[in-house]
Structures are given as C-alpha cells and as structure tokens.
Amino acid sequence: MDEASARFEQMFLPHLDAAHNLARWLTRNGHDAEDLVQESYLRAFRFFGGFKGGDSRSWLLTIVRNTCYSWLQRNRRQELETPFDEEMHTSDPQAFSPEKPLLANADGQMLQQALEELPVTFREILVLRELEGLSYKEIADIAGMPIGTVMSGLARARKRLRENLLNAMKKES
Amino acid sequence: MSCKEEQPLLEGYFDGELDLVRNVEVEAHLQECGACSAEYQGLQELRSVLGSGSLYLKAPAGLQRRVQDAIRGEAPTVRPSWLSGWWTPLRWASVAASLVLVALVTWNVAPRFSPRSPDETLAREIVDSHVRSLMPNHLIDVPSSDQHTVKPWFNGKVDFSPPVVDLQDQGFHLVGGRLDYLGGKPVAALIYQRRQHLINLFVWPSPEDANSTQASNSQQGYHVIHWVKSKMTYWAVSDLNTKELGDFITALQKQLP
Numbered sequence A: 001m002d003e004a005s006a007r008f009e010q011m012f013l014p015h016l017d018a019a020h021n022l023a024r025w026l027t028r029n030g031h032d033a034e035d036l037v038q039e040s041y042l043r044a045f046r047f048f049g050g051f052k053g054g055d056s057r058s059w060l061l062t063i064v065r066n067t068c069y070s071w072l073q074r075n076r077r078q079e080l081e082t083p084f085d086e087e088m089h090t091s092d093p094q095a096f097s098p099e100k101p102l103l104a105n106a107d108g109q110m111l112q113q114a115l116e117e118l119p120v121t122f123r124e125i126l127v128l129r130e131l132e133g134l135s136y137k138e139i140a141d142i143a144g145m146p147i148g149t150v151m152s153g154l155a156r157a158r159k160r161l162r163e164n165l166l167n168a169m170k171k172e173s
Numbered sequence B: 001m002s003c004k005e006e007q008p009l010l011e012g013y014f015d016g017e018l019d020l021v022r023n024v025e026v027e028a029h030l031q032e033c034g035a036c037s038a039e040y041q042g043l044q045e046l047r048s049v050l051g052s053g054s055l056y057l058k059a060p061a062g063l064q065r066r067v068q069d070a071i072r073g074e075a076p077t078v079r080p081s082w083l084s085g086w087w088t089p090l091r092w093a094s095v096a097a098s099l100v101l102v103a104l105v106t107w108n109v110a111p112r113f114s115p116r117s118p119d120e121t122l123a124r125e126i127v128d129s130h131v132r133s134l135m136p137n138h139l140i141d142v143p144s145s146d147q148h149t150v151k152p153w154f155n156g157k158v159d160f161s162p163p164v165v166d167l168q169d170q171g172f173h174l175v176g177g178r179l180d181y182l183g184g185k186p187v188a189a190l191i192y193q194r195r196q197h198l199i200n201l202f203v204w205p206s207p208e209d210a211n212s213t214q215a216s217n218s219q220q221g222y223h224v225i226h227w228v229k230s231k232m233t234y235w236a237v238s239d240l241n242t243k244e245l246g247d248f249i250t251a252l253q254k255q256l257p
C-alpha cells in the first residue's frame, strides 16, 4: 500500500465511528450516512496535504459536517430553513417539578425520536457535545459558528430536547 | 448576581467552559437559588439519559472496508505534502543506490539544511512526533504552566534534567511536558503555546561538547529548528511562523544555561 494512504488510514480510520455518528444524526438515514461518510473520507484524503497537524478528529468531522450540509442543501432544503435564532423560551421551573415524569424512564426509541425531531443545527451541536464530548471551541470550529452561539444554541437545544421527551412520555402514559 | 445574569452562564458552567471567576460566581448563585439549581439538576438528568449509550450510532460492519477500498483506489495520485519531504528521497536512496538518486538527495537536502546537516532521519522523527502529539490525548503527560512542576516530573523518567524555562512574559505559555522517544531513546518534550499554535521543544543530552549554531528547515507549514547548547540538544518544531518561532528561540536561549 502507498505510504500516504497507510498514513492517512492510521490517522483517520480510528474516527470512523465518530464520522458515522455525526453523518447518521445529520441525515437521519443509515444508507445516506454511509454514502456520505465514504465521500467525506475521500475528500479528506484529497485534502490531506492541507492537514497541518492538529486534532485529526475535529478536522475529519469538519469535512463530514460540510459534506452532509451540502447533501442537505441538495436533498432536504426545507430542513435548513428552520431559523436557528428563534425566540428563546423563558425558563420554566415547572418543567422540572417532581410531578413530571422522570427523564430516566424514557426508553431508547423515545430518545432517538426526540433527538431526531430537533432542527438540524440543534441536533448537530448536541451530538458533538453530548455524544462526542467536544468542547465549545471544537464545536465552534467544526460548525463554523462563534463560541457564544454554541453556548446559547446548546441551551435551546437541550430545552427543546427535554420538551420533546416529556411530551413523548406524556403520550405514552 | 441575579437569575437573569446567571441563566446564560449556567450552560457554560454545566459544560465546564467558564473561567475560574465566573465558575465561582455561578456556584455561589446555585447555592442560594432554587430555580437555577432545579434547572441545573435538569441538565444533569438530561445528560445522564443521553449518555446511556443507545444514541451513539457506530459505523456498521463493512463501512471501514468500503472506505478503505475507496481511499486505496485513489491512492496513486495523492501524496500529502508534508510526507513528500526531504526525507523521502533519502529513504529511496537507501534501497536503490542509484547515482541519480544520490544527486537528487544532495540537491534536495543541501539548500535547506546547512552543510553541517543534522540527521535527516531524526528530523523526520521530530516532525512525526510533533504531528502525533497533536492528536487527542497525546500532547501532554504533565499538564502544568509551572516550570517547577514540569522539571521534577522528568526525574527518574530520563537520566538527565531538562532545563525548563518560563516564557510567559514573552508570550509563550508553557502548557506541560511529555516523555517521548526519538531515535529509540527517551527524550523530554516541553510544550509551549502561542495563540492556537503549539511548539514542541525536544531536549536530550548531546554527545558533542561544542555549541552549534541553529539549523532550520521549513516543511509545508512546519518549521524545525535545531541547535546544541551546553551539551544539550534542542529541537523545536511548530507550525508557528518563522518570525515568532525565532522570537521563541531567542527568548529561550537567553534563559538556558
């Protein structure tokens, strides 16, 4: 095998799960996610010369993210039109009062659905923060937004996710 | 501090992204505000649910193979620029002792490194090591900005005592140290930071008595500078621009024994 591809694989294949996880949540479709992961790796390989060192996972995830967004633009345009800066809900302490069902009782399918129902930008930052464990700075770099937007976006995303979950659980009971 | 001021910070507090001062502020507010601490508990509850594992969608079997096939199909036309450096011709030369190649090597190396060229294999290892160190969790063994913490950490790990200097005033922040291996030997790596740029400074004893002048090389964004002083070998590598890397070395040199 060519030295360049060996080196590339050694650096980036360990991040295959991360790449897939992000693509899968952005597209909400397994088949498309796999295609986009493959496309992202190919792009990454072509851009490899421009990789100046640094965090290889973040670098790859930036490419995955951009590849998925181009795909969304082509195939799911309306999804991208959800405004990100919608009115922030004022906090409702009632939402956390004891008579509400416990989130811990939500099952896997409910969780998956609640996350899938979020607008794509919310899904993206939640996945990067909660599932991938990235810092605000890393998320800001990958998603191309200011750090402050990451923080406020996370606040709203978490609030919405909680609402989705609680609604789903109410319906269930 | 009122709730209105604290609310936006709660998220940052929860994510461990606040500076020390604000962290303390939010902590104090949480002690006395029921609404905010309920909200905080809500965040924790949500996180524990999200972290249950079922949401992380790993790559299915077969995807790795598919990706590898795609990459290898592309391979012959692609070569990362930082791989095609001054060392690759040398490698070929070792297997094919062709005169043409030897000429190529000489031509390739001479204009970049000074005639008293340091070992190119080592230069390659230095850049490799730098790149590896930039991967997650590889950079630092002892995270500390305090030279008096970093220096003793090497005791017993290497059989020499690397000079660790503080360059905070010159704008280079010591972020820690690491044990690394170069040429099969353990060496000390000191990590400094300027803005988002990291500098790896590798240090180990030199077999030579004489101090040497600096030899430098630039390779697709990485600058490597090497010198010997007071029987210690130093290699600095970074993607920082040459001007600032030069400043770093000047400041460093002033404080080195």
Ligand SMILES: [Zn+2]
Pocket (backbone or CB within 6 Å): B002, B003, B006, B029, B033, B034, B035, B036, B037
């Ligand atoms: Zn409060």
